[in-house]
Amino acid sequence: PANSVLFSMIQPTGRLHLGNYLGAINNWKDLQQSQSEGCTYIYGIADLHAITAPSKAEELRRNRHEVVASILAAGLDENKCILYQQSSVPEHTELSWVLTCLTSIGQLNRMTQWKSKSLQAASSSIFDDKVLGNTKAGLLCYPVLQAADILLYKSTHVPVGDDQTQHLELCRSIASTFNHTYQAGFFPLPKTLLTPSKKILSLRDPSKKMSKSDPDPSACIYVTDDPKAIMQKVRRAVTDSVQGPITFDPENRPGVSNMVNIIASLRNSTVEETASYLSFVKDHKQLKDVLSEFLIEEFKPKRHLFDKLLTDKSYIEQVCAKGTMKAREIASRNIASVKSVVGL
Numbered sequence: 001p002a003n004s005v006l007f008s009m010i011q012p013t014g015r016l017h018l019g020n021y022l023g024a025i026n027n028w029k030d031l032q033q034s035q036s037e038g039c040t041y042i043y044g045i046a047d048l049h050a051i052t053a054p055s056k057a058e059e060l061r062r063n064r065h066e067v068v069a070s071i072l073a074a075g076l077d078e079n080k081c082i083l084y085q086q087s088s089v090p091e092h093t094e095l096s097w098v099l100t101c102l103t104s105i106g107q108l109n110r111m112t113q114w115k116s117k118s119l120q121a122a123s124s125s126i127f128d129d130k131v132l133g134n135t136k137a138g139l140l141c142y143p144v145l146q147a148a149d150i151l152l153y154k155s156t157h158v159p160v161g162d163d164q165t166q167h168l169e170l171c172r173s174i175a176s177t178f179n180h181t182y183q184a185g186f187f188p189l190p191k192t193l194l195t196p197s198k199k200i201l202s203l204r205d206p207s208k209k210m211s212k213s214d215p216d217p218s219a220c221i222y223v224t225d226d227p228k229a230i231m232q233k234v235r236r237a238v239t240d241s242v243q244g245p246i247t248f249d250p251e252n253r254p255g256v257s258n259m260v261n262i263i264a265s266l267r268n269s270t271v272e273e274t275a276s277y278l279s280f281v282k283d284h285k286q287l288k289d290v291l292s293e294f295l296i297e298e299f300k301p302k303r304h305l306f307d308k309l310l311t312d313k314s315y316i317e318q319v320c321a322k323g324t325m326k327a328r329e330i331a332s333r334n335i336a337s338v339k340s341v342v343g344l
């Protein structure tokens, strides 16, 4: 709708995989194509979020660069949106502090992602004071920074996967606290725009989602994989021993259903229609061949563009510099009025 501000981010923590592509980037692209007059699209690379999991400086630098190259290669039009690195807009951290002062520790403790991530960080199965004592505060405060990211642009809509629903609820709660404390109606309460495509699962273990943090690279299809890699990974993917027609039955046939879901997303169709489209498929091997073919077709042109962009560092920097300028225009204006209503 007109006058709406759409905002979303992706972390530069590793190569983009099929889940990021279908669950986020492709959706950003579709939203952009259905662009309505007066609507602003803001997409950020969440590099400040990425440092909650420590990595080497040159690795982070490479990931920051690669993720922009992947997004552009995937087909996002940088002229129709604001694309930038979060850390280049210092107003994110400025607003984050103001919001931290309005957020209770109890609210943050209830975040399920914090619970699981802090346990992971401490590689422990006990959630007690000793474990918490060693866990970094950045992990706890991460959702406040995320709320600041969104509210900094007075965003009205946030397209995300369903793993982010709880964080978005917290964001709205922090926005209401701010409005209640300082000025009624200051921040709009941003709506969650759930990504239409279903979650993409690991090829090796379809009880888990496909994730950048998966240590097994054969569990993920990366947007930069070449046809040979795609075929190898798909061939090794876990299916089941059910004979007969291909069906979409996530409960009993998670591996096969994941494949149907991926093909459906690539065909811009529903899982039901795709399952019947696949009625010519005789066995799992043929299903895998069909899936490989769709993936190879989808990523062929993108891979060439990606390879080109990777070597064109100055182009990527130029895109981000332009995005930063536009982002800061909005951010500096909004942070000035935040300070004014707070009394800073």
Ligand code: ADP
Pocket (backbone or CB within 6 Å): 009, 010, 011, 013, 018, 019, 020, 021, 022, 023, 024, 159, 160, 161, 162, 163, 164, 198, 199, 200, 201, 209, 210, 211, 212, 213
């Ligand atoms: P990851 O979990 O791989 O580190 P991020 O946390 O950076 O990915 O998520 C970036 C975006 O990609 C989010 O909008 C998230 O909902 C989406 N996403 C991540 N993994 C998947 C998946 N397996 N299926 C669908 N969407 C996903």
Ligand code: NA
Pocket (backbone or CB within 6 Å): none
């Ligand atoms: Na994630």
